[in-house]
Amino acid sequence: MVAGEASGDLLAGRLLSGLRPQLPNARLHGIGGPHMAEYGFHSAWPMEKLTVRGLFEIIPRYREIKKIQNDLRDQLLADKPDVFIGVDYPGFNLGLEMQLKRAGIPTMHFIGPQIWAWRGGRIKKIAKAVSHMLVVFPFEEEIYRNAGIPVTYVGHPLAEVIPLQPDVAAARSKLGLALDARVVTIMPGSRTSELKYNTIAFIGAAKLLAQRDPALRFVVPMVGQRQRTYFTELVAAAGMQDVPLQLIDGQSHVAMAAADAVLVASGTASLEVALFKKPMVIAYKMMRASWEIMRHMGYQPWIGLPNILARDFLVPELLQDAATPQALADALWTQLNDQALRATLQRRFTDMHHSLLRNTAQESAQAVLQVMRQSSGRQARPKLD
Template structure:
């Protein structure tokens, strides 16, 4: 019997993490399985053969996508042709819905079973995408429990698998070592600043976050601040900004270590994004902020239907953490909110309780559950169901 062949495409670094975990879990079930597609370093380390480099697919922003659109369309067309000419037993698209769902639809029409891992944010915007997803995929693997309700109108074959981050946070952290390494020696309160990793986020959020730190330091001089830079390039940008404008701050700039920094912090000022879920799983009080180009904000604000932008609030189905957007991203607005996160003990206790419940809901051994669902799809197809 020939080895099982699995086509798999991850669209960005977060998808590479999901893909690596899924490949590892599938290999436990199918030791001879062969994987090929678009993969990052983690998926490659699990034995996935690369047909197109992941870094060429990881494009953020409307302008950047438009500039690369011809290349991306050519790449997708070549990959679809490859998999139709050499049909895998199953094809798995991981996130990146604008790229992967088109592939899935073409391959499904060609008779190849398709799986989509990570639901697009249909609960927030473009809800009608559920019909396109139904046409494109035989199995949808979702990270959050509330997503099943959104897909009820299409009777989508769906499996809630939980979130891999919940499986490794905080179990992956040596909290004693984190506290010893990151906390101030004198036990002073520690505030983490996480303005994001993308260039646009640094452009719009780094300075207001540092201005807020200055405002906070004026109110409570004993506060200590820590800012993790996502990579060497961001570290150099932030280092220059701090040296030129914020040398007065009691601030430590570190390279990477964002999870350890959040684990050690007493409160966090953070850009909206996946990092807010990490902070939630660590049960940390936070203030969530986001700012973008004015025209882009006007477009997106009309499209978004969700009451909240941050995952902690979406998962709690109530406003557990403040959200500060666009013109309100100022030290006068964010500073008092961070102080409340530091000082309101009743609020902190309630937040930790609710976030603990969320962590339990998401801690489902996601990679294993995803592999189990894929296995069931394969066996049903082989049985002719």
């Protein structure tokens, strides 16, 4: 298995929670993070080595990442595992899967690339690379079936992990926040490139909001110590050390549950916020050259997963030059104070949660076992440690 970032590690951990009891002696290895490690997964490289986003941001890291891909490919071609599962991270995984499938190794991909949003031509590459797709949105099944790619809709793992009714009081108690406090959670991203481009605008918005309401509390979850150090350096360099931020290690779900509103970088985290039924503002900034290319490649008017699933601008999206501290602060202020809007979002996000809810661990595990059996025409016999 390969997961290339924190969200993929979380999703892969859910799959392994269903698979490990079925294969108690299986050797689980590749590249992953702490959630996968809970099920005995061994990561041959730190997952952080792969964590980068953007067309141009990857250039300084390309040779290192390509070497990891080639070394892992050679290892897997020699080992011939019963199945390879790429978890999201299509830029890395699809290329690897194509080479493994060509060598007769069954390949699965968990979390389909957003071909329904942009770069739809990638489905031809997916057909060459993937033996079986595991998809997390119901409308994706038809897309892959029409392309002749075996597919199973397994629901979205986060819809099971996140409770239908989050416990706000418990989350605030855990973070030392008063139950009647007004709390804004700020999530500029987990990748270094995301922190680089989003931090100043996000914290600038917090500073403006603190001036409007000095009683506001700001919680900022950090995925790791490296990200926390870099974030702190960026805030200091911008002269914004006076913004009253409560940095916490991990605990992103606790921070979401505790929030009245969330400022979040576009990506899986925006769906997590929706499943926590929280008003939000979605924002994203990136290297200028990457933005100039990518802004012409989308098929839909939305980039945030909650809006894509709703087929509507449920929550604001402020991208690149539009994501100024003032614009972010104004949008968040509305999310905090418009009670009719907050009630509407609560209802729409609850409906969204129900639509994504399935026993993902069990259904994805059964799909994996089926592929393993079909690949050799025999009952799967996993390699033992």
